[in-house]
Amino acid sequence: MTEETRGPAISVTSTDEQVVSLLAEGNPQAIDMLYERYGRLAYSLAFRVLGDGAAAEDVVQDAFLSVWRRSSTFEASRGSLRTWLCSIVHHRALDRLRGRSGRARFDLTLDKATAETAVTDTWEIVADALERDQIRTALGGLPAEQRQTIELAYYGGYSQSEISDLMRVPLGTVKGRTRMALRKLRGALETHGVGWNTT
């Protein structure tokens, strides 16, 4: 005798628009659809940062619940669901890391106007345009010191001062490398025909 899975069928071809629509209605199926679309990515990101399956599960669960609780605040015009979700997962994973060392997270409210220009689902396009190996190629194409700098920050949860100590370079150098790395990544996206309207 086997366990059966019940409940509404989830279409793998569901779109972010459908998810957003259901979120706006407060329909729990929105979260199931969101998980279907990005659960693996969310878990992979959390796992990459934390290196611990149980901790990654906690982070992903918190992130999805956060999306659910804040669903009424999501505005599709301000960016993609995936960007939103990844940002939450990343922040919470860093929280988890820093919780062990007493560090705290810092949130900024960034530009609504800019995001409103990104009316297309940028990352949806990226996903279509770039295969994962292409993404890695782009990352691998960064100068080693730039790639290491942003990897220590993004995946390792280190602050710029800590990276400065780790890499034994001046703080200003770390800041410059971080900015340059992100600009190059952005350029890589634009090279593949994906850019942001910067008006």
Add this chain to the structure above:
Amino acid sequence: MTCDDADLLLAAYAVGALDADDRLPLRSHLVDCDRCRHEGTRYVQAAEFLALGVDLVTPPPALRSRIMARVHAEAAGEPVPGEPWYRRLWSVVPSGRGLTVAGAGAALAAVAAAALVAVLLRRGPGDATLIARSCGLTAAPGACATLTYVPDARQAVLSVDGLTPIETVNGRPTAMYEVWLIRPDGSPTAAAFLTPTPDGKHWTAAMNADVSQYAAVATTREAPGNTDYPRGTEVLRISVPTP
């Protein structure tokens, strides 16, 4: 702070590396600088590239069930404290033991059952360390059960929702739900009978047994009277997680 200074810090913020000392100055600058807020958003979007570059790892199937159980509970207005004890219990279910997604009704039932177990056990959250859930066998597609085990007390509680009510004739039940502990070799041991709560919606059975020594806990619908071997229809089965 100049816009160039802020630009450097925004890149750091995007990858989560902003130093504590830089937070307030940056925040203050952004209040009045549309251009930097604009640029900050672009850095954040670029940083997402790093998320997309990670090796994909498949999450445990139970994770989705846990998330959806919480979402359904909150959607239904169930009180959900910051960190309910049963969530911590769910987190110990090994990844290889999938919890089935059972839709809104079943998920709600499971959460309700977990809460009921909490009441029954009247124990602190640290005492119970093993829990599993199962829903929807063919014979009872609406049923959903939660098994909680307290090692120190060697006590387990099975809590079930969605079972078909037992009819009575002249005040006597026409059937009963019997709980079995299933050994790793598949042989059953009679453990308890499920009893309904007064409203008839929930069923529970307490077992004084070390369920961790068994492979599963099953429930069958049996004719009235004690029986030492399952002869009726199996309506539920829960795999016992490895502690």
